[in-house]
Amino acid sequence: MLTTVLAGLVSGFSLIVAIGAQNAFVLRQGVARDHIGVVVAICALSDLALIVAGVVGVGALVESHPTVLRVFTLGGAAYxxxxxxxxxxxxxxxxxxxxxxxxxxxxxxxxxxxxTWLNPHVYLDTVLMLGNLSASHGPTGRWWFGLGAGVASVGWFTALGYAARLASRWFARPRTWQVLDIGIGVVMLTLAAFLLRGAV
Structure with missing residues (x-):
């Protein structure tokens, strides 16, 4: 049981820690101390819902409906x-x-x-990939795997949002805040380009 939970924990972290639009936004809100509790809660609860969907087998549904995924891809890229x-x-x-x-x-x-919800990678990584990984642990083990992945998600968003507040004193300088905005803008546009390239 513990081994399965740890497997879910490691898998969850490996998928969620990568720099992405969602993480960049949580970081920005954390640095600004701007509604961070609400933002962390939305991201963590949404991720938990997606993990549960993957564990119960919704990944197969996502994989068999490419048109739906394409709509999310275009909508996410536009946003x-x-x-x-x-x-x-x-x-x-x-x-x-x-x-x-x-x-x-x-x-x-x-x-x-x-x-969170307009990002097609969420459905491919969290629902499909974690769902497939959890299924390899059997009918009971998959829920322990999902628990580990859920703990990783909640822990990551909480740490990212609230630990970012420790860096707020560096962002008291306008130039530092400007660099963060440029970095986030570049990340968002780069991710949008990758999404659109995959959609055409």
Whole structure:
């Protein structure tokens, strides 16, 4: 049982730690101390829901409906382009970090949901890949595997969001905040390009 949980933990971390749009957004919100509790909760709970979907076998459904995945790919790419351009435009006017509520709560919630559920890689990695890996542990073991993956997800988003607050003093300088915005913008646009290349 413990071995299966650890296998899920390692697999979950290996898939979620990679730099991506969702992680970049959580990092930015954490540094800004901007609705970070809500953002972390949305990302972690969404990931848990996707892990459960993979464990119960929804991955096969995703794999057999490429048109649905294509719609998510195009929608996700469009959102990434918008977010990336917005970050690059924000970098044009350097500003110091203002902790608290820099953006509307509704906007933070919408972005967290969009970067999670409109990302086709979420369905390929979390639902399909983790689902297939969990199935190899048998009818009972797959749930222990899913538990390990779930712990990895919750632990990662919590650490990323709240540990980022420790770096907030460095972002009191406008230039540092500008570099972060440029970096996030580049990541978002690069990911959008990869999505679109795979969709055509």
């Amino acid at each position: 990434l382009v918008w977010f990336g351009v917005r970050s690059l435009l924000a970098a044009r006017t350097p500003k110091a970090l203002v902790a608290g509520t820099a953006t509307a709560k509704g906007s933070a919630v919408l972005t967290a949901l969009a970067l």
